[in-house]
Amino acid sequence: MTFQPVKFYQTGTFTVGNRLLPAETRSVQANMRRTNSLNSGHRACQGCGEALGARYAIDAAMHATENRLIAANATGCLEVFSTPYPETSWQIPWIHSLFGNAAAVATGIAAALKVKGRSDVRVIAQGGDGGTTDIGFACLSGMFERNDDVLYICYDNEAYMNTGVQRSSATPPAARTATTTLGNSFNQGKNLPWIAMAHGIPYVATATIAELRDLEAKVERAMHVRGARYLHIFVSCPLGWGHPADQSIRIARLAKETGLFPVFEAEHGEVTSVSKIRKKLPVTDYLKPQRRFAHLFSPEVRTDLIARIQEGADRNVRKFGLIEN
Amino acid sequence: MRKPFAITLDPGSSLANHTGTWRTLRPEYVDRLPPCNAACPAGENIQGWLWHAECGDYEAAWRLLTEQNPLPATMGRVCYNPCESACNRGALDEAVGINSIERFLGDEAIKRGWQFEKNELNGKRVLVVGAGPTGLSAAYHLARLGHQVQVREAGPLAGGMMRFGIPKYRLPRDVLDAEIARILALGIELKLNAKVTNLLEEKKNGNFDAVFLGVGAHIGKRAYIPAGTSMRMLDAVSVLRSMEGEAPPLLGRRVVVYGGGNTALDVARTAKRLGATESIIVYRRTREKMPAHDFELEEALQEGVMVKWLSTIKQAGESSILVEKMRLDATGFPQPTGEYETLETDSVVLALGQDVDLGLLDGVPGLEVKDGSVQIGANMMTGHPGVFAGGDMVPGERTVTVAVGHGKKAARHIDAWLRATAYEKKPSGEPASFDRLNPWYYSDAPKIVRPQLDLIRRQSTFDEVVGGLGERNALFEARRCLSCGNCFECDNCYGVCPDNAVIKRGPGKRYEFNYDYCKGCGLCAAECPCGAIRMVPEAL
Numbered sequence: 116m117t118f119q120p121v122k123f124y125q126t127g128t129f130t131v132g133n134r135l136l137p138a139e140t141r142s143v144q145a146n147m148r149r150t151n152s153l154n155s156g157h158r159a160c161q162g163c164g165e166a167l168g169a170r171y172a173i174d175a176a177m178h179a180t181e182n183r184l185i186a187a188n189a190t191g192c193l194e195v196f197s198t199p200y201p202e203t204s205w206q207i208p209w210i211h212s213l214f215g216n217a218a219a220v221a222t223g224i225a226a227a228l229k230v231k232g233r234s235d236v237r238v239i240a241q242g243g244d245g246g247t248t249d250i251g252f253a254c255l256s257g258m259f260e261r262n263d264d265v266l267y268i269c270y271d272n273e274a275y276m277n278t279g280v281q282r283s284s285a286t287p288p289a290a291r292t293a294t295t296t297l298g299n300s301f302n303q304g305k306n307l308p309w310i311a312m313a314h315g316i317p318y319v320a321t322a323t324i325a326e327l328r329d330l331e332a333k334v335e336r337a338m339h340v341r342g343a344r345y346l347h348i349f350v351s352c353p354l355g356w357g358h359p360a361d362q363s364i365r366i367a368r369l370a371k372e373t374g375l376f377p378v379f380e381a382e383h384g385e386v387t388s389v390s391k392i393r394k395k396l397p398v399t400d401y402l403k404p405q406r407r408f409a410h411l412f413s414p415e416v417r418t419d420l421i422a423r424i425q426e427g428a429d430r431n432v433r434k435f436g437l438i439e440n
Numbered sequence: 441m442r443k444p445f446a447i448t449l450d451p452g453s454s455l456a457n458h459t460g461t462w463r464t465l466r467p468e469y470v471d472r473l474p475p476c477n478a479a480c481p482a483g484e485n486i487q488g489w490l491w492h493a494e495c496g497d498y499e500a501a502w503r504l505l506t507e508q509n510p511l512p513a514t515m516g517r518v519c520y521n522p523c524e525s526a527c528n529r530g531a532l533d534e535a536v537g538i539n540s541i542e543r544f545l546g547d548e549a550i551k552r553g554w555q556f557e558k559n560e561l562n563g564k565r566v567l568v569v570g571a572g573p574t575g576l577s578a579a580y581h582l583a584r585l586g587h588q589v590q591v592r593e594a595g596p597l598a599g600g601m602m603r604f605g606i607p608k609y610r611l612p613r614d615v616l617d618a619e620i621a622r623i624l625a626l627g628i629e630l631k632l633n634a635k636v637t638n639l640l641e642e643k644k645n646g647n648f649d650a651v652f653l654g655v656g657a658h659i660g661k662r663a664y665i666p667a668g669t670s671m672r673m674l675d676a677v678s679v680l681r682s683m684e685g686e687a688p689p690l691l692g693r694r695v696v697v698y699g700g701g702n703t704a705l706d707v708a709r710t711a712k713r714l715g716a717t718e719s720i721i722v723y724r725r726t727r728e729k730m731p732a733h734d735f736e737l738e739e740a741l742q743e744g745v746m747v748k749w750l751s752t753i754k755q756a757g758e759s760s761i762l763v764e765k766m767r768l769d770a771t772g773f774p775q776p777t778g779e780y781e782t783l784e785t786d787s788v789v790l791a792l793g794q795d796v797d798l799g800l801l802d803g804v805p806g807l808e809v810k811d812g813s814v815q816i817g818a819n820m821m822t823g824h825p826g827v828f829a830g831g832d833m834v835p836g837e838r839t840v841t842v843a844v845g846h847g848k849k850a851a852r853h854i855d856a857w858l859r860a861t862a863y864e865k866k867p868s869g870e871p872a873s874f875d876r877l878n879p880w881y882y883s884d885a886p887k888i889v890r891p892q893l894d895l896i897r898r899q900s901t902f903d904e905v906v907g908g909l910g911e912r913n914a915l916f917e918a919r920r921c922l923s924c925g926n927c928f929e930c931d932n933c934y935g936v937c938p939d940n941a942v943i944k945r946g947p948g949k950r951y952e953f954n955y956d957y958c959k960g961c962g963l964c965a966a967e968c969p970c971g972a973i974r975m976v977p978e979a980l
Contacts, residue, residue, distance in 0.1 A: 123883065123885055123916050123919050123920075124883070124919060125494060125882065125883065125919040125920070125921070125923075125928070126881045126882055126883060126930055126969060127883040129880070129881045129882070129883065130881050130930035130931065130932045130935075130969060131930065131931040131932045131934060131935025131936065132929070132930055132931025132932075132934070132935065133930060133931070134495070134928070134929045134930075134947065135494060135495065135919065142931075142935070144931070144934070144935040145931040145934070145935065147944050147946065151940050154453065154454060154455065154940060155454070155455060155459070155939050155940045155941060155954070155956075155957035156453070156454030156455045156456065156457040156458070156459060156957060157454050157457075157459075157939070158454075158457065158459070159938060159939075161462065161959045161960060161961035161962075162938065162959075162961035162962070162963050163938045163961075164938075166938040166939070167936065167937075167938040167963075170938070170940070197454070200449070201449035201450060201451050201452050202451075202452050202453065202454045202456060202457060203451060203452075203453065203454060204453075204454035327935060353961075359962070360961035360962060360963070361961055361962030361963050361965060361966040361975075362966065363938075363961075363963060364936060364963060364966070364967050365966065365967075368880065
């Protein structure tokens with residue numbers, strides 16, 4: 116019988132760091148000298164999931180590229196709260212142009228670097244769900260189609276938060292926004308990771324701010340691939356979704372644990388790995404704490420709508436095999 | 441510098457924007473009192489020593505443990521672990537096996553020969569009467585506080601009930617000897633076969649500044665049972681004591697033990713090992729009402745001990761006893777039914793509790809005795825100034841761990857009393873209850889169960905029944921600790937702050953908040969696995 120050492124580290128890799136783990140397996144965020152790419156003093160709301168997700172992702176990308184990184188930013192919360200003139204929170208080379216052209220700007224930067232022979236410097240484009248799934252979609256699709264050497268990161272908080280919570284094509288069914296006061300309708304939706312995969316690009320992944328290790332591993336993986344890559348990060352929005360500021364991570368965790376937001380990786384259009392649900396929960400656990408879904412529970416419980424949302428979650432579980440057999 | 445069109449300001453860092461002014465709630469690091477620590481009768485800092493054990497630094501763990509309790513290898517065998525009953529992990533899967541880790545640390549210390557650090561003597565002399573768990577504990581703590589200690593023991597060996605009450609199969613004597621020797625190595629003088637009969641005279645003659653009494657409760661209680669001339673009637677304490685002598689007690693092939701406490705089980709199991717074919721416990725109530733611990737009963741039943749529930753002994757004949765059936769009334773009290781049955785037996789052992797031998801206290805003024813126990817104040821002092829008492833002779837639960845706790849507490853009060861001050865216990869934090877935790881972060885891990893000796897060997901030998909954990913298993917078990925209410929440096933607060941407002945100070949130094957930028961969102965507190973951060977309203 117071969118010797119199998121007992122490896123058990125109290126919290127394993129669930130927590131950000133773990134003093135019991137060997138140093139080389141610790142997360143970037145646990146490092147005392149992490150880049151803090153998005154620094155203190157930014158004007159994001161209390162408990163902002165996007166600010167957190169952006170620092171997680173860009174710090175990991177900085178780590179993976181040994182700090183040779185340029186980022187292009189679409190208009191949106193992330194741009195507005197981080198760079199009110201003349202201040203900036205970014206501690207990396209960073210450019211903002213228009214709402215819809217982040218992918219195109221990044222493509223241009225990548226092309227210029229290629230001409231200059233600087234293959235060591237890597238390019239990231241980033242934006243919210245509005246700048247990605249709606250306004251910047253054409254430029255993004257073009258970037259995918261040409262397989263430009265850019266990692267595009269979408270921080271998905273499921274509406275236009277910066278301008279006052281208007282519906283986007285990423286807003287989930289039944290969610291109340293300023294423009295869907297009775298709750299968003301059950302449309303076809305616009306699954307961008309799936310669309311990215313349809314382009315057959317080398318790497319597509321989804322992540323949430325509730326699973327840091329998984330998120331960092333995906334950024335690391337993406338930075339070691341050339342060509343167009345897409346990372347879709349689920350970031351909660353306390354103000355727009357109507358949950359307490361300290362619940363941002365819990366809400367993101369519930370999105371994954373209910374099956375509403377599948378966390379997976381795909382290469383060349385093929386799903387290669389999924390992050391399994393640790394303990395399957397009903398969608399109501401996710402919906403109830405958020406005021407944008409309050410109309411599902413009062414004045415009467417809309418079992419019909421909740422059932423449709425549950426169906427969607429169950430479909431994800433089946434489609435991606437989210438539960439360990 | 442010429443600036444581009446419409447640009448008039450130089451770019452600056454957002455660090456100029458002190459977002460801390462937005463805050464209405466302020467996070468603070470706290471150390472809460474973990475339930476294990478709160479439940480420990482010996483006042484061990486269990487969460488604290490587990491922290492060292494988790495890192496594999498067993499010596500540091502042992503040193504922290506023995507700051508409170510000098511007998512970990514003994515505790516890891518005989519303690520009824522109230523810590524594990526209180527453990528928050530019990531609400532998650534199963535309690536952390538604190539007792540088995542304690543035993544591992546204790547055994548490791550004996551194996552590696554770790555010794556206690558000596559303290560400089562301060563010139564005060566204290567007499568400790570009784571070398572049982574409470575006396576040894578008091579002597580140990582007094583010696584570490586710099587007092588010169590003399591221990592007087594009436595018996596031929598030190599250990600008290602740990603030696604003369606607890607059978608070998610639960611506590612091997614080499615373990616006990618090693619732990620006692622290490623305590624005595626602090627420079628404590630032990631006088632054996634030296635019963636104290638006149639306390640005040642001894643105190644005066646020996647120039648002692650204070651006295652600690654820990655003489656225990658060694659006199660078996662009797663019950664009136666009309667008996668024939670030839671029936672062997674013994675008491676449990678004498679039976680267990682004679683197990684340490686040259687000749688084992690003569691109990692015969694059929695033994696009846698009367699009583700339902702742990703001592704009754706000890707005797708019944710001992711009788712079985714001595715070759716009794718039938719070892720029967722007669723108890724007047726039901727299993728649920730039995731004061732003995734259920735795991736011990738379970739072990740006894742496995743070994744073939746039988747129990748007659750709801751029964752009392754009415755009469756003892758020549759080679760049999762008359763047993764009356766009982767029934768529980770509405771208040772749970774046993775009532776006679778008038779139904780009788782005869783039970784063949786060679787001897788009857790009474791295990792009905794113990795009384796304190798108070799002979800040495802005759803003529804000590806101020807001392808108060810109530811219900812056979814010596815009364816003490818909150819500082820463990822009796823009515824006579826300078827005479828303190830603890831263990832089984834004072835009111836309270838009679839276990840080894842409680843006794844050790846008494847010894848420690850008394851030692852601290854004696855030390856303060858000798859300095860003409862009062863000992864102030866450091867205030868402990870708010871309780872770290874389960875609802876304070878964020879258990880999502882802990883890895884799933886079932887408890888490691890200790891190995892048990894073969895049943896055949898348990899029925900015929902006095903070998904230790906419960907085995908110990910190996911190093912890897914002990915490490916695994918230690919890492920199951922949730923570190924309730926005390927930071928274990930998981931970096932979660934440092935990671936989850938959207939505003940980089942947590943400063944990591946490096947290994948072992950924990951974290952601090954940067955209140956210039958902390959917006960008070962509370963994510964750190966919500967995502968702290970162990971509940972070591974609290975949010976308090978900001979003064980406006």
